[in-house]
Amino acid sequence: MVELTLSGLRVLREVAARGSFTAAAEAMGYTQSSISRQIAALEAAAGGRLFERETRGVRLTEAGRVLLRHGAKVLDQVEAADHELTALRELSTGTLTVGGFPTAMAALLPRALAAFADRHPGVAIALREGTTPAQLRLLRAGTTDLAVIAPSADEPDDPGLVLDRLLRDPLLLAVSRGHPLAATREVDVDDLATHHWIIGKDEAGDPQLDLWRRVAWQPRTRFVVKDWTAKLALVASGLGIALVPGLAAPWIRDDVALIALRMPDRAPVTRDVAMATRTGARELPHVRVMVDLLHYTAAELARELEARLQDRWL
Known part of the structure; x- marks a missing residue:
């Protein structure tokens, strides 16, 4: 037949x-x-x-x-x-080059990269840490395959890049355990205009944290520090308050309390965390696998973050 x-x-x-x-x-x-x-x-x-x-x-x-x-x-x-x-x-050989802003490097990317390395041990992984603007420059230059970024609301559209939102990251207020606000579950941002702030270097104009673009006042800055460890140590000592990305919440020291931030209209203060690739790059097998892993990891992390923050606030 x-x-x-x-x-x-x-x-x-x-x-x-x-x-x-x-x-x-x-x-x-x-x-x-x-x-x-x-x-x-x-x-x-x-x-x-x-x-x-x-x-x-x-x-x-x-x-x-x-x-x-x-x-x-x-x-x-x-x-x-x-x-x-x-x-x-x-996927048995080659190199995957991934970038991310510092907080993503502390929480989201390590878990996704560990899963990638476990599945494809023959693929080398190169990391590029830097701010969102730096990550976008690397992508446009073609030196990074994929980057996790915190895009600002006024980021212009770029036809050469594809952006996928991974999660909405809550921005939280960090205060010392002895601070009058420490027992508060949430606070209106406009009630913080008269407080002393510990901010990161260039944070007042940094679109990654973005809060200062949404309020009609600028922080009363007491100290400007670059290192997160120093920033939180100053907060814990009662010398000021600070913004903390939700992604960093699991690693906040015990002598620092976290408080939810709300705008005057009661909307939570958040920022988008997204991944960016060059147009067409997702056809590459290395990138396609990493895209899927980041979506899965971000959803998992968002659930864990919500549970941990509830525990921390109670």
């Missing part, structure tokens, strides 16, 4: 698309007699003619149209499987 073959279905598709055996043979690099034999074998398997011969070529019969419709689906599935298998082979 003659059976249908993948090579025969490919020939059927090519002849139907080009309208002649000769044109199909030229496109596929076959002889015309080879094309004729393949079609004859398909017709034997199908139990009838697949093409009507005409003066200027051929056209499908009803049986030919039926076989082409089903055959096209089979070929699409086979090609998709081949694409995935090729991707798996390519």
Whole structure:
């Protein structure tokens, strides 16, 4: 019994698309007699003619149209499987270059990268830590495959980049355990205008934290420090209050209390955490796997973060 073959279905598709055996043979690099034999074998398997011969070529019969419709689906599935298998082979070597802003490096990226390394130990991983503007520059220069960023609301659209939101990260208020606000569950941002602040270097104009762009006042800055450890130590000593990204909450020291921030309209104060890739880069197998892992890890981390913050506030 003659059976249908993948090579025969490919020939059927090519002849139907080009309208002649000769044109199909030229496109596929076959002889015309080879094309004729393949079609004859398909017709034997199908139990009838697949093409009507005409003066200027051929056209499908009803049986030919039926076989082409089903055959096209089979070929699409086979090609998709081949694409995935090729991707798996390519994931045995190579380098994945990932960037992230500092808080993402402390929480989100390590977990996703650990899962990637566990699944694909043959792929080298290179890390680029830096602010969101720095990460965007690296992406545009083509030196980073993927970056986790905290885009600002006024970030201009860039047709060369694709952004996916991973989670909404709450911005929290950090105060010492002895501070009058320490027992408060949430606070209106406008009630903080008269307090002394410990801010990070350039934080007052930094779009990553973004709070200062949403209020009508600027912080009364007591100290400006670059290092997070120093910032929280000053807060714990009662020398001022500070903003803390929710992603950093699990690593906040015990002598610092966290308080939810609300705008005057009661909306929570949050920032977006997103991943950015160059347009078309997600077709690369390394990047595609990392994109999926970051989505999964971000959802998992958001659930854990909510539970931990509830514990910390109670």
